[in-house]
Amino acid sequence: MPLDVVRLRVLVAVARAGTVTAAARELHYSQPSVSHHLARLEAETGAKLVQRAGRGIRLTEAGRLLAERGAEILGRLDAASAELSAHVGLRAGRVRLAAFPSALGTFVPAAAARLADDHPGLDLRLMEAEPPEALRLLRAGRVDAAVVFRYGESGPDDDTDDDTDNDTEDDGVRLVHLLDDPSLLVTSAAHDGAGDLAAYADGPWIAGCERCRAHLLALCAEAGFEPRVSFTTDDYVAVQAMVAAGLGVTVLPRLALSAHRHPGVRVTELPGSTRRVYAATYGEPPDPPATTALVAALRSRRDG
Structure with missing residues (x-):
């Protein structure tokens, strides 16, 4: 039955x-x-x-x-109900986006404004979510698109032609490349410091939660040491305040510094350490018109 x-x-x-x-x-x-x-x-x-x-x-x-x-x-x-509404000439309907905090603090608002200008009848809903949760929401149909990132060690094949913006994961998630976001070593501006990780091997480090610090641990392992994590927070505003106060050093993506830059920190780009930022959708193409319009707006504002 x-x-x-x-x-x-x-x-x-x-x-x-x-x-x-x-x-x-x-x-x-x-x-x-x-x-x-x-x-x-x-x-x-x-x-x-x-x-x-x-x-x-x-x-x-x-x-x-x-x-x-x-x-x-x-x-x-x-x-499906939202998609059907969106098909009515994009004059009505709802489109839902999940994105990680530093994306919401940089290029997503500009994309949202562009979408509102081009399609004033669309109701855009924004939700903060880190990539694992954003992808779960996407697969469950609770959002229509997600802004996610992948580091080189965990992402889709980065050996594809740079002009190719589309990747597909095995489970039906489709990815459109938005931008590359380099990693930055963040140290206190009050002290003259070296620009490489190994110089801080014996000092305190500030890291994200257990789930979020994998990239930092991998970078330090490549530099030949395991960081002594003295403070844990995923709040990049708090992280920079701690660094500026001399409580430790950290690694942050450039988007986090673009969203908020503490005047008391010094940053050094780490060569070869970049995360790729994507707009993710789910299911067989083509996407509904509202989702397509949202992704187009994200791509138009991808430089922040």
Whole structure:
């Protein structure tokens, strides 16, 4: 029997909210209505989806599986609805973009302004997300495009012709190259310092979270040492303030310095260390007109 979309949306809401009460509040349903939809969904699927846990409920393994797939299905349905609206001559509709912080602080606002000028009927929604989360949102249909980056050690094939702006990942994510963003060694301007990593091998370093510091660790390993990380933050404004105060040194991409430059820091470009920034879309081409217009706006403003 085909799955009922309304009941599937209820199950996804319960999984996301954690309780029937919270899901009912999110959906503007009564609690008995949520329970009824869950019971009917179990009857339709022939699977036990929820079970009692104390005074509440929890999803079974089958329930978690269906909720995960359901979130993807509902995301694609919502995206299809937005795409259909966008087809009406780009006079109406919605287009959603996820981008990492330094992109949102530099070239994305200019692209958004260009899109608004060219297509004033479009409703652009912006969301901050680091590349892994942005790609998850993209695959789930919760955004229509994402601005992401790849370092040379983890990116798509960088040996392609420089005039080729399009790459495709194995899972259906399509990439349009926007710009190259070099890495910069950031040190305090109050001290005369060398411009290479090894000169700071014995000093304190400032790094991002465990997930975000992989590139820094790789650069230091190439220079022959493991950095002693004394401070951890993903806030590039705070990072520069710490460096300016002499609390350590760090490596940041140029976009972060373009978004905010502390007057008390000195920067030195690190040769051969560049991340490639892309606009990512998902699924078979062509993209919906609204998404195509968004990517075109990003490409037109890619130099910041």
